[in-house]
Amino acid sequence: MKSELSGAFKRRESALLITIVVLLAAIIIRAPEYLGEQNLDNLLTNWGFLAILAVGQLAVLLTGGIDLSQASIMAFTGMFLAILSQYMPELPGIAFVVLSLAMGMALGLINGVAVAWIGIPPIIATLGTMTIIRGLVYVLSGGKWISSHEMSEHFKTIAATETLALPNVFLTALLCCVVVWLWLRFTRSGRNAYALGSNSNAARYAGISSVRVLMTVFMVSGAVAGLCGYLWAARFAIAYTQAAEGREFAIIAACVIGGISIAGGRGTVLGAALGALFIAVLETSLPFLRINAFAQLAVVGAVILIAVAANARAERKPGRQILVRNDHPSDSASEA
Amino acid sequence: MPEPALRVVAASKWFGGVQALNSVDLEIHAGEIHGLIGENGAGKSTLVKILTGIHSADSGSVRLGEREVVLERPQDAAAAGISAIQQEPSMFDDLSVAENIFVGTQPLKSRVGTIDWRRMRYEATRLLHELGSEIDVRRELGLLSVAERHIVSLARALSTDARIIIFDEPTAALSHSEIGRLFETIAGLRRKGKAIVFISHKLDEVFRICDRFTVLRDGQLVSTGMTSEASESDLIRAMVGRTLDDVYPKADATLGNTVLEVESLCHPTEFDDISFSLRRGEILGFYGLVGSGRSEVMEALFGLKPASSGTVRLKGQTMALDSPGQAVKFGLSYVPEDRQQHGAILPMSITQNISLPQIDAVSGRIFLSRQREEALVSEFCENVAVKASSWSQLVEELSGGNQQKVVIGKWLATRPEVIILDEPTKGIDVGSKAAVHRTIGRLVQSGLAVILVSSELEEAIGISDRLMVMAQGRIVAEIDRRDFDREKVAALATQQSVGIC
Numbered sequence: 001m002k003s004e005l006s007g008a009f010k011r012r013e014s015a016l017l018i019t020i021v022v023l024l025a026a027i028i029i030r031a032p033e034y035l036g037e038q039n040l041d042n043l044l045t046n047w048g049f050l051a052i053l054a055v056g057q058l059a060v061l062l063t064g065g066i067d068l069s070q071a072s073i074m075a076f077t078g079m080f081l082a083i084l085s086q087y088m089p090e091l092p093g094i095a096f097v098v099l100s101l102a103m104g105m106a107l108g109l110i111n112g113v114a115v116a117w118i119g120i121p122p123i124i125a126t127l128g129t130m131t132i133i134r135g136l137v138y139v140l141s142g143g144k145w146i147s148s149h150e151m152s153e154h155f156k157t158i159a160a161t162e163t164l165a166l167p168n169v170f171l172t173a174l175l176c177c178v179v180v181w182l183w184l185r186f187t188r189s190g191r192n193a194y195a196l197g198s199n200s201n202a203a204r205y206a207g208i209s210s211v212r213v214l215m216t217v218f219m220v221s222g223a224v225a226g227l228c229g230y231l232w233a234a235r236f237a238i239a240y241t242q243a244a245e246g247r248e249f250a251i252i253a254a255c256v257i258g259g260i261s262i263a264g265g266r267g268t269v270l271g272a273a274l275g276a277l278f279i280a281v282l283e284t285s286l287p288f289l290r291i292n293a294f295a296q297l298a299v300v301g302a303v304i305l306i307a308v309a310a311n312a313r314a315e316r317k318p319g320r321q322i323l324v325r326n327d328h329p330s331d332s333a334s335e336a
Numbered sequence: 337m338p339e340p341a342l343r344v345v346a347a348s349k350w351f352g353g354v355q356a357l358n359s360v361d362l363e364i365h366a367g368e369i370h371g372l373i374g375e376n377g378a379g380k381s382t383l384v385k386i387l388t389g390i391h392s393a394d395s396g397s398v399r400l401g402e403r404e405v406v407l408e409r410p411q412d413a414a415a416a417g418i419s420a421i422q423q424e425p426s427m428f429d430d431l432s433v434a435e436n437i438f439v440g441t442q443p444l445k446s447r448v449g450t451i452d453w454r455r456m457r458y459e460a461t462r463l464l465h466e467l468g469s470e471i472d473v474r475r476e477l478g479l480l481s482v483a484e485r486h487i488v489s490l491a492r493a494l495s496t497d498a499r500i501i502i503f504d505e506p507t508a509a510l511s512h513s514e515i516g517r518l519f520e521t522i523a524g525l526r527r528k529g530k531a532i533v534f535i536s537h538k539l540d541e542v543f544r545i546c547d548r549f550t551v552l553r554d555g556q557l558v559s560t561g562m563t564s565e566a567s568e569s570d571l572i573r574a575m576v577g578r579t580l581d582d583v584y585p586k587a588d589a590t591l592g593n594t595v596l597e598v599e600s601l602c603h604p605t606e607f608d609d610i611s612f613s614l615r616r617g618e619i620l621g622f623y624g625l626v627g628s629g630r631s632e633v634m635e636a637l638f639g640l641k642p643a644s645s646g647t648v649r650l651k652g653q654t655m656a657l658d659s660p661g662q663a664v665k666f667g668l669s670y671v672p673e674d675r676q677q678h679g680a681i682l683p684m685s686i687t688q689n690i691s692l693p694q695i696d697a698v699s700g701r702i703f704l705s706r707q708r709e710e711a712l713v714s715e716f717c718e719n720v721a722v723k724a725s726s727w728s729q730l731v732e733e734l735s736g737g738n739q740q741k742v743v744i745g746k747w748l749a750t751r752p753e754v755i756i757l758d759e760p761t762k763g764i765d766v767g768s769k770a771a772v773h774r775t776i777g778r779l780v781q782s783g784l785a786v787i788l789v790s791s792e793l794e795e796a797i798g799i800s801d802r803l804m805v806m807a808q809g810r811i812v813a814e815i816d817r818r819d820f821d822r823e824k825v826a827a828l829a830t831q832q833s834v835g836i837c
Contacts, residue, residue: 197430
């Protein structure tokens, strides 16, 4: 279906897609083994985790906010459910999915209350909950790891298996993208998120409740983070206190590279998904390019920063068009 | 007379210790255009905000026909059929035209409750057609002109089937022909039996389209009646409470040598071939519609916006055009239009604001020198006649006119040769305007050269010695004071180049 405001957004997303294709081509020429089945699997999974988080982050960014607590919510949910699986080994896999969404949503609700009701700026509020929730992971686990043999089989199955030869994590991420896209595009609640971020004052005049919108987006962001936390712990069969620490940068960078405005009001699910793909390709390629394992984190960070900067330059607005151009004044005259 | 469509009874509203509205009554009938006039701060906006559910009144009531309504939230006003079109419509630049019209009330598919984009675009197009507009409803709102935004805003009001429509100074940024079209649209709404409130401080507009008027002053209703039975001077007297003899005093100043010469200043998209010169003691007016490129030229002169070519000489020396710091050293000062955004730092004191661009001059070896700072401030604040309880008062506590004087004083403290005043009296009331104009008069008498950017014709004509008229990024005319002619200047500023509408 042809979307509203297509022009500028489409251009931007296709530019990003071309960049990714070029990047992929360069990697494959240099290291054809990148296309190995094992690694493709790895790429899809890596993208899946990042995309799930990025579409949640997108919802918050659209309103002009930011959610720095996603990685902590992941670690907490993963740890909590891993411990739960020790005590209740009979709990089916689907129960973990539902519980992870619910737990994440509840933790997101705390962010929503802090931002929407108490009025703490999102960056401070979620920086606070990021620290608190990470601290609670230590409290919960006593600092210990939960490793593969301690988890129930049901806990690990969903994330570790494939459907139609595609990793379940990847399919889950696709599903998340579709659901968030439908929500943002076809419900008033989703459009209100755009409206609030575009002009909060006008939103108030239009009778949009900022409290409700902010609560919703933080709950969505928390819910997907919770889901992601469970899938992460299950896929890697480990839950530990520092899980996903520092992933906030990659998540937000994925959104920014995908053309989502930090100031709110602009951004698409497709953009977030492509931004996540760019970062996933980058991260999975480094071992193949024989970059020193210890330098990889720094390289990823630097490349992301360059991509964001290039993006910011492209965004910079040219001057307003005030002058009226009469480029071909003679044309009409000669025809007459 | 039939029951009025809208009746406000004894509405009062306090903000802290200030009474913004004092027991105001208002009656609007279906099928009439009612002019609501008054100076800034007279209570017009407060009344509109009460009617649109942004503020609630402390006492008094609003009745629609027989029924009393409670307007606590914007939704209540929308439900009651009251809709307002703001001066600079507050809308969503990032969203499409169709969405702007239907935000919060998007048509839904009845079965699943999802947004019906096709119907939304269809309805939006239909509403715009009714208003005689062909705007593509898929376009991003941020790309539209101010006039088009007004139309979209109006379409939004009609989409909610509003019966009472409030226009809050809708003509401020429109050209003559756009104003004409807007008035036709408003007259069309009157024929459909809408009750219309038209807020303006341009009395000629009030006489042109309003059936009745109500004048507010200091939060009170001072006069109401039929426009056909009132004269312009009656309304002015009612608005200001005194006869308004001298809002635009022209100070006598002797013109000296040329201080500033600008030659063929160009910018790729914003202005082209700007040339002019300026003498000591002269007020050079730059008149044009909002968006004609005046402020952009000034920003280029001051080094805020890179010009692509052209030269600027101040006292014969060629200026580099890439650094505001250099411009200040050369003796050029720029008082920007939006004093809240660019001019004054509101939560700081008058003293701190004035000394800011002069921080070197008031610094001792390590710390600021209080003494030098205070000397500087008292010299320049007295110069521009700032009214404040003390120089340590915070700027945000001052009135608009006094804030503006602080900003002017701040730049005078840099001892400029040339000062650019961009819309110096925008948004301040008539009394303060006169004071700012007298201040400008004193400046030129002391030998300063002033560039005055204004979109208010009376102001530009009232106090300038010479006028440069700008339209669409070019200077279209240079007029000497003795040849000033309101109609001619207005026509020049609103002319459009061939083939563009």
